[in-house]
Amino acid sequence: MSIRIALVEDDQPFARTLQRYFALTSAVTCDVVFPNAEEALRKIPKLAPELLLVDINLPKMNGIEFVGQIVQRCPGMLCLMLTMYEESPLIFEALKAGACGYLLKRTPPQEIVTAIEEAKAGGSPMTPQIARHVVNFFQKQPVPPPAAPVEAGLAGREVEVLGLLAQGYLYKEIGESLGISTHTVNSHIRRIYEKLHVRSRSQAVAKYRGLIE
Amino acid sequence: MLFPLRHLLVAFCAFGTGALAAEPIRLEPVEATTAADARFAEAVDGVETADNGWMVPQSTPQSGVFRCVPPMAAGRVRFSLVFGSGQKDSCFGEFSISVTTDRNPSLAGHWQLVFPTSFSANQGWLDRAYPHLHFVDHPGKTTARVGGILPDDGVTGIRVEVWPSPMGPASNAILTELRMERMPFGTTNIALGCPVTASHALPEKQYAESLTDGLIGSYAHPANSRLGRDFYFEIDLRRTRDLDHISLRGRAQSGTGGQFTHLHLQLFDEEPESDAGPVWEGKVRETAPEAEPGTAAVVRSADGQGTFRGRYLRIFSTSVAPYSPQIAEVEVYESLVPSGVQVRSNDRLVTGLPAVRIPAGANWLAFTLEEPPLRDGMTLGKRLRIVGGPDGWIAPNWHGAVETRGLPPGEYLIEAQLRHSDFEWNSASLRIPLIVLAPWWKNPWAQLTVALAAVASAALLAWHIARRRVAWQLAELERSQELSQERRRIARDMHDVVGARLTQLTVMHELFAAQETLSWKTRERLEELTTTARDAVGALDEAVWAINPRNDTLQNIADYLCHAASSYLSPLDIRLRQHAPEAWPEREVGAQKRHQLLLAFKEALQNIVKHAGANLVTLTLRFEDPVMVICLDDNGCGLPPDAAGPEKDGLENMRTRLAAVGGSCVAQTRAEGGTRVEFRLPV
Numbered sequence: 096m097s098i099r100i101a102l103v104e105d106d107q108p109f110a111r112t113l114q115r116y117f118a119l120t121s122a123v124t125c126d127v128v129f130p131n132a133e134e135a136l137r138k139i140p141k142l143a144p145e146l147l148l149v150d151i152n153l154p155k156m157n158g159i160e161f162v163g164q165i166v167q168r169c170p171g172m173l174c175l176m177l178t179m180y181e182e183s184p185l186i187f188e189a190l191k192a193g194a195c196g197y198l199l200k201r202t203p204p205q206e207i208v209t210a211i212e213e214a215k216a217g218g219s220p221m222t223p224q225i226a227r228h229v230v231n232f233f234q235k236q237p238v239p240p241p242a243a244p245v246e247a248g249l250a251g252r253e254v255e256v257l258g259l260l261a262q263g264y265l266y267k268e269i270g271e272s273l274g275i276s277t278h279t280v281n282s283h284i285r286r287i288y289e290k291l292h293v294r295s296r297s298q299a300v301a302k303y304r305g306l307i308e
Numbered sequence: 309m310l311f312p313l314r315h316l317l318v319a320f321c322a323f324g325t326g327a328l329a330a331e332p333i334r335l336e337p338v339e340a341t342t343a344a345d346a347r348f349a350e351a352v353d354g355v356e357t358a359d360n361g362w363m364v365p366q367s368t369p370q371s372g373v374f375r376c377v378p379p380m381a382a383g384r385v386r387f388s389l390v391f392g393s394g395q396k397d398s399c400f401g402e403f404s405i406s407v408t409t410d411r412n413p414s415l416a417g418h419w420q421l422v423f424p425t426s427f428s429a430n431q432g433w434l435d436r437a438y439p440h441l442h443f444v445d446h447p448g449k450t451t452a453r454v455g456g457i458l459p460d461d462g463v464t465g466i467r468v469e470v471w472p473s474p475m476g477p478a479s480n481a482i483l484t485e486l487r488m489e490r491m492p493f494g495t496t497n498i499a500l501g502c503p504v505t506a507s508h509a510l511p512e513k514q515y516a517e518s519l520t521d522g523l524i525g526s527y528a529h530p531a532n533s534r535l536g537r538d539f540y541f542e543i544d545l546r547r548t549r550d551l552d553h554i555s556l557r558g559r560a561q562s563g564t565g566g567q568f569t570h571l572h573l574q575l576f577d578e579e580p581e582s583d584a585g586p587v588w589e590g591k592v593r594e595t596a597p598e599a600e601p602g603t604a605a606v607v608r609s610a611d612g613q614g615t616f617r618g619r620y621l622r623i624f625s626t627s628v629a630p631y632s633p634q635i636a637e638v639e640v641y642e643s644l645v646p647s648g649v650q651v652r653s654n655d656r657l658v659t660g661l662p663a664v665r666i667p668a669g670a671n672w673l674a675f676t677l678e679e680p681p682l683r684d685g686m687t688l689g690k691r692l693r694i695v696g697g698p699d700g701w702i703a704p705n706w707h708g709a710v711e712t713r714g715l716p717p718g719e720y721l722i723e724a725q726l727r728h729s730d731f732e733w734n735s736a737s738l739r740i741p742l743i744v745l746a747p748w749w750k751n752p753w754a755q756l757t758v759a760l761a762a763v764a765s766a767a768l769l770a771w772h773i774a775r776r777r778v779a780w781q782l783a784e785l786e787r788s789q790e791l792s793q794e795r796r797r798i799a800r801d802m803h804d805v806v807g808a809r810l811t812q813l814t815v816m817h818e819l820f821a822a823q824e825t826l827s828w829k830t831r832e833r834l835e836e837l838t839t840t841a842r843d844a845v846g847a848l849d850e851a852v853w854a855i856n857p858r859n860d861t862l863q864n865i866a867d868y869l870c871h872a873a874s875s876y877l878s879p880l881d882i883r884l885r886q887h888a889p890e891a892w893p894e895r896e897v898g899a900q901k902r903h904q905l906l907l908a909f910k911e912a913l914q915n916i917v918k919h920a921g922a923n924l925v926t927l928t929l930r931f932e933d934p935v936m937v938i939c940l941d942d943n944g945c946g947l948p949p950d951a952a953g954p955e956k957d958g959l960e961n962m963r964t965r966l967a968a969v970g971g972s973c974v975a976q977t978r979a980e981g982g983t984r985v986e987f988r989l990p991v
Contacts, residue, residue, distance in 0.1 A: 119818070180852065184864065200808070203842075262886055263870075
């Protein structure tokens with residue numbers, strides 16, 4: 096069963112090449128390429144793909160904003176960011192908005208496919224740099240905003256996982272170190288992403304209400 | 309003979325320099341005691357033929373009254389009596405002339421005798437028979453001239469009286485014509501012509517009026533040689549006046565000085581015979597002077613006690629010399645001061661009372677003195693001085709102005725005086741404060757204002773400069789922002805366009821490789837191509853990362869170094885441990901520093917991969933304000949004892965790169981094994 100994905104990418108030559116590559120594989124099916132976020136927002140809810148590959152740099156509405164809106168409209172939608180180069184702050188913004196991972200465009204295509212498969216399987220990639228951003232983010236707001244759900248804070252195990260991750264430990268190593276499976280590590284990280292998303296959303300609401308600066 | 313001439317000259321000078329043109333006075337006949345057929349009116353009809361004239365019987369006193377048209381002011385007068393009939397004994401034997409100030413002159417009016425100060429006749433001999441005149445002989449034709457002084461203004465008429473004379477003819481006299489001329493006063497001597505009385509008899513042919521007749525050739529003294537201080541002369545000044553000085557002149561003859569000493573003067577407001585005492589009393593010439601006889605003794609207020617004023621002046625002497633006092637002339641001068649002063653500063657009239665205010669910067673001042681109206685248009689000498697100024701008294705120039713240089717700012721006093729016709733300056737003077745204003749910029753308020761204005765303009769200037777500087781800085785900032793935007797745009801373009809195409813190339817490789825028909829060798833070449841393309845993207849990524857201004861924070865540098873290390877090492881199965889702070893302070897790190905650091909860092913990674921043979925690398929990042937410290941530890945073989953060749957070059961390269969941006973690089977073997985490379989980059 097191949098994974099149905101959609102591509103949001105304004106660089107048409109690259110998008111087509113990638114599409115053709117996906118056509119070669121049986122693992123991923125990419126029928127549509129949206130050249131901008133607006134069109135994608137309109138059509139994706141009806142199309143209901145399983146996963147979205149989203150370029151960060153899009154004309155008009157950028158990829159980060161797009162992710163924020165699409166996960167609102169289609170809860171649980173998996174979004175992997177495609178970025179030209181390593182730019183942690185941008186990537187972190189995208190993750191806060193609801194993306195579940197990111198890929199550099201120059202990643203070899205078979206690795207892209209692997210990443211899609213992993214994401215579909217509940218995997219959550221996270222680099223040490225991003226892990227540190229996450230730690231920093233939760234440390235900056237130690238007290239959850241009143242409107243936030245109780246589980247918005249990080250659990251003890253999640254903190255441990257993040258700490259090891261930030262030091263460059265691999266998922267396997269983390270699992271060994273904590274005596275848990277790699278799968279559990281993954282779900283911890285998936286959980287962390289969700290909390291990050293929730294926290295950042297409630298923070299945005301609180302900010303809107305003027306509760307915090 | 310010498311003295312009288314000189315003193316006559318002095319007397320003349322005492323009359324001053326006023327215009328002395330004689331002015332004929334028109335006379336009209338009013339009434340006479342003579343009979344109706346005496347042709348009284350012909351005396352003043354202007355006709356001087358032999359058969360024309362007023363016929364006057366001389367057996368009894370006769371009078372004729374004439375009206376002066378218009379009334380006459382005080383002054384000297386000269387009467388001319390023309391006897392032109394040619395008949396024997398036709399001139400007056402004895403006659404006198406009186407004047408009146410009655411509104412309508414009449415025979416019954418109030419008359420005052422005119423003291424003849426001079427008299428002469430062109431034929432025959434005219435002599436004084438006080439208080440009358442008479443002809444000693446009787447020429448057939450003659451013209452008698454009689455001079456006198458009218459001390460009062462408003463003379464409306466004259467009276468000619470003819471007296472029977474025991475020696476004279478008893479027949480009718482015929483006055484062909486009577487003329488009267490007024491000679492203006494040329495003096496400020498108010499005593500001239502005033503009535504004088506003596507307490508005791510005078511010698512024959514001496515008259516008290518000599519003291520005020522303007523002639524110093526005539527004099528008077530007591531007839532009795534031993535009267536001492538009982539004898540006095542008394543002059544009636546006609547009204548009370550404030551006086552400046554009194555000049556007394558003795559007889560102009562040598563050897564008479566003793567009778568002109570120890571003179572006592574008393575001034576009275578009221579008749580001295582009344583109970584009121586003198587208002588002023590003084591003594592002069594207490595000692596017989598060495599000076600020549602005939603010189604004037606000038607008496608001023610300070611020579612006695614009291615107020616120097618009055619109507620009656622009484623003079624007596626306590627001299628032991630017989631027949632004292634012997635006095636030729638008494639002159640009395642009123643106190644006169646200029647009535648005003650006009651001030652011009654740089655030819656502009658300056659007004660202002662009570663003080664004259666001279667504008668600042670005036671370099672020339674001119675003063676014109678005004679004098680009170682004087683009889684007969686007489687003008688007096690004037691002088692002026694500025695009390696507090698550098699000069700003394702200054703006389704007016706030829707057009708009557710006193711000129712002086714400009715004065716320094718300050719307060720002064722203008723003092724101006726008038727000179728009497730006897731060349732004596734008045735003691736009193738006109739005094740007007742004179743203020744020379746300081747220039748406006750010497751005024752404290754002006755100075756304050758100027759200071760404030762200076763401060764304000766300095767502030768304005770400073771503000772302006774600051775604004776300009778801010779504007780310049782803003783422009784600079786805009787320029788640098790423009791530059792950084794330009795850099796960002798180039799970076800994005802390179803990356804998005806070139807990078808995307810190269811990335812596309814790597815994907816295209818996979819598409820080709822999927823074709824089963826490709827030979828092994830071709831696949832290998834294709835793989836090479838892809839790797840090259842991917843390397844190119846990586847190199848581009850690094851270059852763009854360094855120049856993209858968005859990455860100038862410590863956070864981004866840390867992230868990127870970690871990313872670079874992990875993406876370099878992980879494909880080689882070298883584990884990477886990272887110790888880095890979650891948050892970094894906000895510091896700006898320039899493109900040059902980032903680029904050099906990144907290149908040195910990659911070099912260090914390469915060294916580890918190539919030479920260390922390590923399988924674990926620990927990257928430690930920290931900030932020791934203001935230095936960013938990057939530590940790369942490996943668990944490899946450490947540095948060779950004497951590093952040489954490429955490895956040494958690599959270390960040298962790293963040092964050079966860090967030194968170029970003010971940092972340092974130290975590589976050393978760790979005690980627990982492996983190598984430590986430490987970069988220190990000040991930010």
